[in-house]
Amino acid sequence: MSRIAVMGDIDSIYGFGALGFDTFPFTDQAEAAKKLRELADMDYSIIYMTEALAEKLSDLIDHYREELLPAIILIPGVSGNTGKGIELVKKSVEQAVGSDIIFNN
Numbered sequence: 001m002s003r004i005a006v007m008g009d010i011d012s013i014y015g016f017g018a019l020g021f022d023t024f025p026f027t028d029q030a031e032a033a034k035k036l037r038e039l040a041d042m043d044y045s046i047i048y049m050t051e052a053l054a055e056k057l058s059d060l061i062d063h064y065r066e067e068l069l070p071a072i073i074l075i076p077g078v079s080g081n082t083g084k085g086i087e088l089v090k091k092s093v094e095q096a097v098g099s100d101i102i103f104n105n
Helices: 012-021 031-039 051-056 058-065 084-097
Strands: 003-008 022-025 044-050 071-075
Touching: 003 012, 003 031, 003 051, 012 022, 012 044, 012 058, 022 031, 031 044, 031 051, 044 051, 051 058, 051 071, 051 084, 058 071
Parallel strands: 003 022, 003 044, 044 071
Antiparallel strands: none
């Protein structure tokens, strides 16, 4: 059975545990990268990650974007929305469809 993980700072992700998601609080980039690799090798099909943490792990996330699973979905943290999540959705849609059908730029 596949599982869902949430990674980021504790203040941003602690509520996801009440939904039954496995939460992994991180501020250290090296530890977070190691855990992301572990989760990807396990049966986690979706990994939600705060945009702030994703900025630190952008190269590793780009590697997993080429894979079918896990789906890494960026969420805003308590510090606010950086726009990185929307940017990645836009990029994925452009790659799949061949043009920008969301923002029409």
